[in-house]
Amino acid sequence: MITLNVNGQSRQIDADPEMPLLWALRDLLKLTGTKYGCGVAACGACTVHVDGQPVRSCVTPVSSVANAKIATIESLGVKGDHPVQRAWIELDVVQCGYCQSGQIMSAVALVESNANPTDADIDAAMDGNICRCGTYPRIRAAIKRAAEIKRNGGAA
């Protein structure tokens, strides 16, 4: 058995140590907000936080994160009231939505570490996240808006 700390809860799973965290989250813990897109860390759909850093869960063996704090999209709550989610809603970012959990987890990590991200910062932080619907222009605008909401202490 492997013990994982996911979204603040301790969870025991019976898994092959090599099983990627992605499949442990989705298949064993039924946390399906995190998505499979490529399996080779090329698209970012599976992005979660490990000790606050964005990582691609599709290439992260579950045994390597047994002692870490894992946070998935579900950790942001069900209402969409995190500043990044609020900005996403305000600007109607989503289309099909499949990549957005990963986009949002990458964006959350960016605005947590950078109060005022520039276009170059956004390019650097978000280039690993593919969106085939092409929501990029709105993601860029929403990250700036989310940073603004955060700077205002969460007030719009």
Place this chain on the structure above:
Amino acid sequence: MSTNRRAFLIGIGVVAAGTTVGVVVAPRLLGHRKPPFDFKPNAFVRIGTDGSFTMTLGKAEMGQGIYTGMPMTLAEELDVNPQRLTIEFAPVDPAFNHPFLKMQFTGGSMSTISTYDQMRLMGATARTMLVSAAAARWKVPVESLATDDGTVVERNGGRRATYASLAEDAAKLPVPAKENVKLKDRGSFKYVGKPQKRLDNVVKVTGRAVFGSDVQPPEMLKAVIARAPSFGAKVKSFDATRARAVKGVVDVKQVPSGVAVIAENTWAALKGREALQVEWDESAGQNVSTASLRAEWRGLAAKPGTVGKDVGNVKNALANAARKIDVEYELPYLAHACMEPMNAAALVKDGRCTLWVGTQNQSQDLNLVAQALGIPPANVELHTQFLGGGFGRRASTHSDFTVEAAHVANGVGRPVHVVWTREDDMRGGFYRPYSISRVRAGLTADGKPLFYHQTVVGKPVLKQSPIGKPIIDKLGFDPSSFEGAANTLYGFQNLRVESHDTDEVVTNLWWRSVGNSIHGFVVNGVVDELATLAGQDGYAFRRELLATQPRALAVLDAAAKNAGWGQPLPAGRHHGIALHESFGSIVAEVAEVSVEGRNVRVHRVTCAIDCGFAINPDQVVAQVQSAVIYGLSAALAGEITIDKGRAVQGNFTDYPVLRMSEVPQIDVHIVESDGPLGGLGEPGTPPIAPAVCAAIHAATGQRIRRLPIAASLA
């Protein structure tokens, strides 16, 4: 059948949705319980005595925003704020059929076009009955009553009653005939025509939206399939001993598409597939490669083919042309590369089948599954889920991924979810057709456009689809070969389009905008070459070709003006322009591009669209931006090459798509007109490749006649 209508029929491209297990619940109504009583005047809307409004959506949501657009239209006439609606995905039922395709289906950019009048009537019918119920209760004439966001009010400012309080009374009234239902004037619309927030925002930013990938019926197994490594390959034999020894593997079985490994979870299924030994007969595809097809098709393109359109006399025009070109255009196979790879879940038990799938093709999927299992369609139920992208791939002509899941699940007794890896998906075929065209075109002595003669070679899509046969039988040819060329808006007085239909083993399918993304490139490319030959710029030359098309001219002008066409640009930057009509909408795009060596950078794209009337203007902008980025990814580097029957590219590592740092600024200008409603999911895609290539020509003098651009500049 008109050319336009034909274009609608053969396009497929945008999106779809599902219910019950893995039910999608609007976030604001989590915890919402079934009301004590529902007033249900038709299949689309229910008004609960608890104040709830529920809309049943027969279309699939794949990003295109129909989950918001159709509810807006219904809510407008019902007179309820659309944000108060809970949306549920419809079961497969004739009530949700496309009005003339007679099937439940989402694609061809026609969901709004084909349901707009219907949704208005459904909403207005309900409102009429609620007002009648209030009139009877208060013993006043209906003319003395009005409605306001879910409430019937007396015009004199007197009594008010919520729809919820009237629901039971309204349900006792007869449903009025269409003639007795008054629709609103467009001028009095409160919601339609104004930006409306997407109704799927909250579920999609919290990870709670249930895609096909996310369904969790109890006891479900996961499966992957060892798929044919090359097109047409057949299983000779397989040895499952090692696969079965993998912990978690439950079963290994042959199915029509390969050998399925069924396991307790996805990882175990993948490990099991790795351990599986399969011997394939690959003879069918051995001699098929992009290079061999190219050589063969170039020869075909030089020969007369089946005539799809013949206006004027191209033979005389060729003889009389003062200046002419004779050129070849080539476009590659393209994968759709939806973010969510294909997948479907099925439970086959006791002569019945339950399906959970994100599909654009609900009724066909259901019928083909029934056929595959040898059970009546009435014994199959299909729960549509959110689609992680569609782009036509989830409108499979053969319902391939859904039928496959039924085959795998058959005999298992538990639900089985067949998932495709990215490589399965990208190498699995159903590509945009490979296409080679020879085009001869020319000018009069005074530089006016004289003729256009195109011969296209490729495997058309429509004839592969069950919906295609009646259309092809009627016309005598497959119109999908010519889509976007035969019906070009450019006014060539002499125009002839011919085709050679091929039948290579590589499978193909509709890809966002279908033939339009192919021929929008060819036609605009040739028009640009003629402009250069005439000594004109691409904008002025197009104005001449569109002189009798006021809507197209307005769109072209809007794009040029907003882009600053003809004004000085920053050093090293160049403009290119293109225009194309598809799915009832006209789109013009101006690309601002710089080229350094083999690096092409698109800085800005200025778009103008006439879609008749914009239901949700902000989503019109979103769809055009989306279509531009999708088309730009393909134009710059998108290519599936075939080598000995195998698809070479397998993942985003060798099939690059646009990323954040490469995305241009994209401005979208809506040109309102009194034209009929046009589609939105696809029409933004065709103009981008030719606009960028025209700009590359302006920058370098090089004509790009073969896509992707990366292959031509290499």
